[in-house]
Amino acid sequence: MSEFKWVGKAYPRVDGYDKATGMAKYVTDRFFPNMLWGAVLRSRYPHALIKGIDTSRAEASKGVVAVLTHKDVPGLNAFGIINQDQPVLCKDKVRYLGDSIALVLAESKECAYSALDLIEVDYEPLPVVSDMEDALKTNIKIHEKGNIIEHVRITKGDVEKGFREADLIVEETYYTPRQMHTFLETEGGVATIDQDGNITLFVGSQYPNRDIIQIARSLNYPMEKIRVIAHYLGGGFGGKDEITAQILLALGTLKTGRPVKIVWNREESLIAGQKRLPMKITLKTGVTKDGKLLANKARIIADNGPYTCLGSAIMKLAVEHVSGPYYVPHTDLEGFSVYTNNCIGSAFRGFGATQATFAIECQLDLISKKIGIDPLELRLKNALRDYQSANLGHIPSPSVGIADTLETLKNHDLWKNKGYYLKTDKPYLKRGIGLACSHQGCGLGSFFPDYGAATIILLPGGRFALKIGCPDLGQGNGTAFVMIASEVLCCNPEDIDLEIGDTRSTPDSGSTSASRTTYTGGRAIIQAGNKMKANLFAEASRMLGVSPDSLELRPHCVAVKDSDLKVTYAEIAERLSKENRSLECYARFDWPTADLEFKEALGLPHFIYSYISEMALVEVNVLTGEVRVLKAVVSPDAGRIINRQGLEGQAEGGTVMGMGYALMEEIRQVDGHYMNKDLSTYIIPTAKDAPEIETVPVEKLEASGPFGAKGIGEAVCNPITPAIINAIRNALGINITKIPATPEDIYFMAKNKFDLLRS
Amino acid sequence: MEKVTVNFTLNGERQSITVNPNLTLLEVIRDIFELTGTKEGCGHGECGACTVLLNGKAVNSCLVLISQVEGKEVTTIEGLSKDGSVDPLQASFIEAGAIQCGYCTPGMIMSAKSLLLENSNPSVEEIKTAISGNLCRCTGYAKIIKAIQLAARNVKAGEAGGEV
Amino acid sequence: MLKAFELIRPGDLAEAVAAVADGAIPLAGGTDLLVRMKKGIIAPKKIVDLSGLKELREIKEDEENIILGSLVTHGDVVNSELTNKYLSLLVQGCRTVGSPQIRNTGTLGGNIINASPAADSVPPLVALGAKVVLSSVNGEREMKIEEFLVGPGKTLKRPDELLTGIVVKKMKPEERCLYRKLGQRKALAISIASVAVKFGFDPVTKRCTNPAIAFGAVGPVVKRAVELERLLEQRILDQQTIKEISLKAREFCDPISDIRASAEYRREMCCSLLYEALYELTC
Known part of the structure; x- marks a missing residue:
């Protein structure tokens, strides 16, 4: 039996009816x-x-x-x-x-x-600046101050010492594309x-x-x-x-x-809208022969397009995440954010961690192959543990679940019985299994004020109004808020009227971004709920003539412990109304921050991270290079699960979005002009492309979070991309360093190995 | 531009409108009848957000000229939930968690409806094919497929007199 | 948004043909015409809406042929008993067109008239030796589809003619066929390359007779690969033979590079898709 009535259940969305009937006004x-x-x-x-x-x-x-x-x-x-x-x-x-x-x-x-x-x-x-490396060298200035928006370099330990001690050093450069959000509402x-x-x-x-x-x-x-x-x-x-x-x-x-x-029409959205910014990431990684990571040196350059937007912060997040959720004693991480005349690069689910994850996780599979160690064991061996120093030298909050998520995959049938899943019945089909890990800093990081706030009001009839500023973009934070409030207030979710995303009527609760709203909004709601609870106790104590200490919440009422004596929320509301009074409770919650701050890289590092591992089974047609992702198993650690249905929805949606990033999505530009103009030339996965997805969560509780929850909205789209690329590597033995890996790319890379027609 | 008069049925009610001929069915539904459940996602038939039923079959209303609906039956998402009761598909989409931002949902449900009208017992592959013209960026489709299976089961159970 | 135009709604085929003779652009399903109008590629002054002409939406048969009205949709082809019984290759092609919504609206006639090298109903029709029926105020004429299509977006339709029907010989029960399409994704895709293959096959001797092959999206027009057909005729289709013949496919195409694929990849894909089709049909 769960200790909770609502938290952790699979609860349908509070706005499901409005959306399913077409009544919801967007x-x-x-x-x-x-x-x-x-x-x-x-x-x-x-x-x-x-x-x-x-x-x-x-x-x-x-x-x-x-x-x-x-x-x-x-x-x-x-x-x-x-x-x-x-x-x-x-x-x-x-x-x-x-x-x-x-x-x-x-x-x-x-x-x-x-x-x-x-x-x-x-x-x-x-003259047009279209190449990010050129942007660093050219004397063509896009803005008067030059083309470098921000440059950071953060070191930990002594990276050269790490390389000297390493048995193997692997160097590779990775390229990621400009991805479009492709929200259906432009x-x-x-x-x-x-x-x-x-x-x-x-x-x-x-x-x-x-x-x-x-x-x-x-x-x-x-x-x-x-x-x-x-x-x-x-x-x-x-x-x-x-x-x-x-x-x-x-x-x-x-x-x-x-x-x-x-x-904006779809073409405007494609041309003028912000995109996930492309990065070129060069990694030099040193490792011992038994697979211990010693040193990681990274040079990241990000094509930010013509305006900063959030781009420089994204480059910094890539720097923070580019050594993965692993313990690496020596790091030297450098990043450049540059202006070009391409499309604007800005925030996109994952916010730099996505690009970084692709690079480091492909790098780890290269290492695993070169030293002959199982890719899962290699990751497990290096997985960051509680109280270890992370890549920027800071100690993250001790809710580090990466090893647990890896163990989950290790115990899954797809991994244990690989041989069975890898069989195909056609000579031109080859299968592979790949995996990858990722982590994602939750919240805005050090330095920036980061808070959540919520207001709860007791309404006539014993209902509650819950008001919170950060909008629900569709991911379901609104439903999570209602579930958290129901848990605290001992009522049903249907008894809560949610109001969200309106500057007039809801308190400023920060942005809906950075995997932050369930955590921060949830905490604010708990605090506001506890205030409400105290107020309800005070009113009930007055109405029942008992001490507040003797009271407890039962469904929709305040009751005397070990007694049938109670007063319902509706009765309290009625009483207050008669007395010309009302109950409104506001609370604000401020994020805890890390023990370290970088004056030259504001925002870094984060303190709380979500962790995730994912594996993919792919089938490649070597005649054409087509890839079918047959199955994905995702193990997210988001701390306490608030809404099981919401978590699965995030994991499934993130997986398919990351799959598109791996295999098909790219805004292609030549000299600042666009090769794609619409949704037939910028393509995202359809229902026929999407794999079967299984979500097996791990709950490594975050002490500061609402009931122990962390954020998961972004991490879910990170590991699947390298997991697919690593699965293709497993199937064909090819080293893909640039995404999207289109059928054409894969075909030509694999052609000499599998020239079926000439064999 | 000479106007055209078009007679058709919209969600069970007969309509006769006299409009400029360069309007699409989508524009008529949204701008004239103010039924905003039907969405525009791309305007080019590449996303399916504007899907409605035309004589029971799913079509992209952004690519149907209004004169083409003469004498035909048009059903939009609003037409599925008459008198407060929802269609089994709407119920199953809510229950199974098939909705996130919900912008694709009306079109997705209409494509699923078109399928279930023809095939009350679809396979997973048939479901995927039926919704392959409807892009969803939030859900990864998994719960949408489950919701359509659930609706098909519920309809069958209902017809057999069982519990829905 | 569509720019203004005059709309003609004909009461019968004769009125429709007269409107075409008068310069009106025919609107069949609209799935392609409306997109091109919205993108500003074309701006017709007059449009004749054919949707009221029920007779153009029929699928009929005679002894030798299936006769399809030009307004028959891809969905109609996929669902019709007649086409499923006699024109399996065309059914397979139509099943891969766009999405269900596009298939429910887009017509066979429209797919042909657009003369896109990537139109998915066309390679099957070419391989099946289909004929198009063209009507004008002066009467009707028939022409083989392969001759009718002369370039990307170009046909031999005269300005005053309306495509009204497609006549396709029924396939024989012993014939095997496959339409293999390669797109950028598994649905809602425009062909990078495709192949329609049909031949008589004796499963015991593995002998191939009367082969027909047509590639899509790898040249300015879809046409029969007669040289490959000649190589297949009367051959025993063992593994080595299908590999050898498939490898020659690259010589019989004339592809271009675009955002979807390079010419060289398309060339290679002719070999790969033909091999996969022959493998699936013979192994």
Whole structure:
């Protein structure tokens, strides 16, 4: 029997009914009377000076109400969470094809988009910086300060000593692609303004409270007159963390006094939207002949595109994670984040750990092959243990579950009976099994304020309102919040009205990102719940005439211990109402941080990590290079599981997303121009591509977490990519260092080994 | 542009609309009838978010010109849950955890509905084929497949007079 | 968003043909036409909506042939008893087109008229020696599909003609066939390369008769690989033979490089897909 009534159960989503019936109004589903449509003119060149912008013909076009340019931006014509280096509307320079130059506001979508062709922009094209290594060397500057956004180097021990002591040194360079979030709901929303100048946005966002700061700064407008609502959202995955359409929506409604809707079409989303940034990762790893990791030296360079967004922080996370969840005594880790004229690189589930995981986990399989040690045993031998120093020299919170997840895989039938699973009945099909581990720092890391907050209100009838700011992008944190509150308040999830992601009515609870919301929101809810509990005890003690110490919570009521005497929440609420009183409890929770901080690499390191191991069974057709992922077994350690169904959903979704990254997904650019334009040239896995997925969780409890929980939303997409690549290595004996590994790549790599037609 | 009059059935109700001929079925459903359960994900038939039933078969409503629905029956996600009771597929999607962000869900359910109307006892492969035109970025499809199996079982149990 | 156009809704085939003669662009399923209009590749001034012409959606048979109306959808082909009995190769091809939604809307006629080298119904139709029926105000004419398709997006359809039907000889029960498509993923994919193979096969002697092979997406048009067919004719299809013949396939294609694959890969895939098809049909 579980000690919990709700925590750990598989509980269906609280918003399932609204979503299954089509009743849920997504931010882009909102229509308002008298609403205008906005369309954005984007750049014709990846890099050019703007010599002039003439909007007169567009302004005269049928149905057009206004055409806004940089001149119309009242405040700072720039935004960015880290560096404000991205223009709201470009004035004198464009730096990628997605740059916004003008906003057309018109009576219909058709009028708005048609008028874009009538805006005349006089460009002077500049040479394009499209290669990240070139960006370091060239004298073509994308921004005045140069092309390096940030450079960090962090060392631990003495890496050269480690190499001297090593029996084997393996060096390899890995390349990762630009991946698109491909949320089904593209960027956009609706903005309205009332007669008092209050602006309200329904918009795709992962942090509405931070959006307000950026909107207010660019509009030179009071923050308290701006409200952002991010609910419901059709996916985020990091791609809605930085500003997308928010400032233009607010500007449009401010300038016209009418509701404005902007929804990027799929091509705009592909061209202008943020992406997982490509990295080139060179590793030099030293190991003893019995498989003990001694030293890891890394050089990481990240193609951030033309603006910082969250890119430099992502590069730093890659640095932090590039030695894997292992104990390595000597490390020397260096990273560069550079500007190019490619698509913007920014947050994407995994946030740099994904790229790093691909590199180190392929590296470990290379090592395992070279020294002849089983890849699982190699990882187990080096797996980080509680109280060991991690790769930046810090001691993570002692909830390090990586070894447990590896043991889980080791005991799984797929690993134990490999021989059986590797058989095929056709000469052209070869199977392989591969595995990989990963970890993911939860939260924003050292230095940055990182907190969660929640409000709980007792409602008439004994129900509760639960208010929390961090939006539910779809992953189900809202349902986890309700389950946690139900556990604390001893009620059913149906008795809780969740309100989420609205800057007017919900407390700022930080961003929905960084695997942080279940942990931080959960803790805030527990604290608010405990306050509520104390208040309920006080009221009940007064109503029952007993001491608060003699009371306990039972379902929907406060009762006297070992007695039938009780008062229901509904009765307490009624009593309070009669007395003109109410119960509202707010609590804020601040993250614990690591024992180390790097002044030259703010944000590093993290203190709490989730851990994960995953293995994949693949079947390769050597005639074509096609890969079928038949099965994936994933063992996540997210600490205490709050919602079993939610955890599995994350593990399954992350697995298929990471599979796409391994095998098919890439925004391809040549000289800043895009080779993909739509979802038939940028492809993600369909139901027929997805493997059977089994989730076998490990619960290494995190003492500071809600009931012992950590975050898992990101780690789930990390290990599957190298697990698949390692499985292909296992099947064919080829060393893949660049993803996506397309059938064509695999075919040519394997051709000489398996030339069936010539044998 | 000369307008066209199109007569069709939408979620069981007869409709006659006179509109510009360059509207797609998706635009009519969302903008004229304000049924926003049907989503636009790509506009090019590459994601399936706009899937509705046309005479019982799944189609991408973004690639159907409004005149093409003349005399036909259109069913959207809203048409599956009349009078407060939900379709077995809607119930099973909720129960099995087949929904995350939910933006693909209406289209996904309509494709599954098209399948179950033709085949009450589909295999896993048949289910995968039936939803292969519906992209989902959140779930990895596993629970969607389970939900469709569950709905098929529940429908059969219901028809046999058993517990649903 | 679609740009404005004039819509014609014909009451019968004669009116439809007249509209085409008058310059209207026929709308069959719309799955390709509407995408090209939305992308701004074409902007027709007049469109004739064929969806009311029930007679173009029939699948009929005579003694020798299956006759398919040009508005028969890929889904109709997949589900029809007649095609499943007599045109298994075409059924296999249609099953791989796009997605269920596209198959439920997209038509055989549209797939042919687009003249895309990657159209999945076309290699089967070419291998089966299908004929297209073209109607105009002046009457009807028939032409072999292989002659009808002359380049990417190009056919011998005259501006005043409407494709109204496809006539395909029934396959014989002793014939074996396979359509093998290679895409970037397992569904909702555009062919990188594909092959349609059909031949008579005696399982005891392993002798091959009357072979027909057509590759998709590896040249400007889909055509019969007659040289390969000649190599297969009357041969005993043992492992060595199918390998040798498959290796020659690279000589009979003319592929291009694009975002989906390089020309060299496509060339190699002609060999691989043919081998896999022959292996599956004979082993």
